[in-house]
Amino acid sequence: MTRRYGLRDDQWERIKDLLPGRKETVGVTAKDNILFVEAVLYRYRADIPWRDLPERFGDFRVVHTRFSRWARRGCGKKYLRR
Numbered sequence: 001m002t003r004r005y006g007l008r009d010d011q012w013e014r015i016k017d018l019l020p021g022r023k024e025t026v027g028v029t030a031k032d033n034i035l036f037v038e039a040v041l042y043r044y045r046a047d048i049p050w051r052d053l054p055e056r057f058g059d060f061r062v063v064h065t066r067f068s069r070w071a072r073r074g075c076g077k078k079y080l081r082r
Contacts, residue, residue, distance in 0.1 A: 005042040007034065020075060039063045 012034055019033050039057035043050060050064040057063055 005045045006038050007041070012037075020070070020073075036063060036066060040067055 015037070016033065019037070035057060039053055040063070042048075042057065043053055043063075050060045053060040053063060
């Protein structure tokens with residue numbers, strides 16, 4: 001089954017080591033970074049409010065809180081600059 005808003009394996013391989021929550025980083029290890037990233041992509045690509053995220057992504061409040069923390073920390077900004 002094709003995941004409409006999901007990442008391809010090659011896309012995930014390119015970004016997985018840039019994200020917080022990896023085993024080798026200090027702090028809490030994220031349970032499932034790919035599921036979180038796909039939830040955020042789904043939310044923005046489908047142009048839906050956080051509360052309308054499908055249940056397969058977990059509690060929308062948890063996803064939103066994590067996204068807010070990453071955004072406040074500027075996660076990804078240095079990688080998005082060209």
